[in-house]
Amino acid sequence: MVAVLRYLGGACRRALGCFPGACGPALSRPWTLGGGGRSASTRSFDVAIVGGGIVGLASARALIRRHPALSVVVLEKEKDLAVHQTGHNSGVIHSGIYYKPESLKAKLCVQGAALIYEYCNQKGIPYKQCGKLIVAVEQEEIPRLKALYERGLQNGVQGLRLIQQEDIRKKEPYCRGLLAIDCPYTGIVDYRQVALSFAQDFQEAGGSVLTDFEVKDIKMADGSKNGMKYPIVIKNTKGEEIQCQYVVTCAGLYSDRISELSGCNPDPHIIPFRGDYLLLKPEKCYLVKGNIYPVPDSRFPFLGVHFTPRMDGSIWLGPNAVLAFKREGYRPFDFSASDVTDIIINSGFLKLVFQNFFYGVNEMYKACCLGATVKHLQKFIPEITVSDILRGPAGVRAQAVDKGGNLVDDFVFDGGVGDAGNRILHVRNAPSPAATSSLAISKMIVDEMQQRFEL
């Protein structure tokens, strides 16, 4: 029988890999299947959304709010919601400065940040608009910093200023730098708490959530050409199934596999990149007031190791970007033979390694050698020493890579072909800042569904 979520208070504390401090008081409310939701035995839905991370939950919420008559279900493989990328990230509300003007990332981040602040205000979810400095510490970084500033202005980011050394010191008394972008609109929040609030809204509007439901197969039902109302069958690994009319997949680190098993394109493939964080010891947290970021290397989508305050008052340093030998593997030695084989046989990966060999080796070296990371951090805050830091948690990024070995930079949404493919919409690449952008992404997904599925 299909397992129905009974999301009991405190369940998040047991959550797989839930980051410390991620479970606020708002999460302890007992949850059951939403009031208007279908009963436990109901197996047919108008729309099934695969993936209970922030993108899937925001999309489910947006869909049911716009189309209250639809029956919508979220299918999640874990026992709890939002425990992968959504529960393992820096928690930064990005302003939209980094992204190529006119790209989806730029537009959806700027819109999404405003929507997240508004949502948190409405729901009383705690956040801090603590701002961010992007700091040039070497002369050669200054032209790139100025170009980034221009890009931020083009993207319409609020409140940006270029500031000199003395103003850097006023904002961050322990930070050294030649020139910085002051970005007061940046904030921090607990994205898992936001995602669980989306789930609660969705259930209160009548949506259903099935956890412990790992989707293994998506196909047309036998005899579906005879005008069946729910022609798509979704099976899980336990042999249980549901039927639906349309599917949206938001499977994060498994977005390529879900696409492939539904008969759609396996490309772009996902390569998992682990990001390890270090923690500043509590007695040294006074060294950092807001977010401090380096000038990013424009060849990579990662923003570089940064100093990030957390909602619980701790300070995280990171994340780096090293190849993960297991999707959803949060410990350095986590290994999955099938995931590694998948990475190696993907031709795009070998090209990626060839093109970025020295960057990869350097990241691996810094991941193993704390002293090397601290040396980098000292360029910003010279007072920091190895004895001030502890090893912290990690996250794994779902990074899409195309056949040519290029990191896919923008968000990617894709449909399929054929009877089943025409009824499916896949979110193929939703890397950072997809948590910030989640409410804007969800609006776009519902617009796309409306058009594609004629809802």
Ligand SMILES: Cc1cc2nc3c(=O)[nH]c(=O)nc-3n(C[C@H](O)[C@H](O)[C@H](O)COP(=O)(O)OP(=O)(O)OC[C@H]3O[C@@H](n4cnc5c(N)ncnc54)[C@H](O)[C@@H]3O)c2cc1C
């Ligand atoms: C280290 C790190 C730092 C980051 N920092 C930031 C930041 O500061 N700000 C920001 O905006 N973004 C940040 N991001 C990015 C952000 O966290 C992600 O873009 C966002 O969480 C993606 O959400 P998602 O719902 O697509 O994926 P996920 O949260 O990974 O959710 C996907 C869900 O699909 C489920 N699933 C997968 N396969 C199946 C299946 N077969 N059947 C059923 N369910 C399935 C998974 O269990 C999972 O719950 C960061 C990411 C990482 C990893």
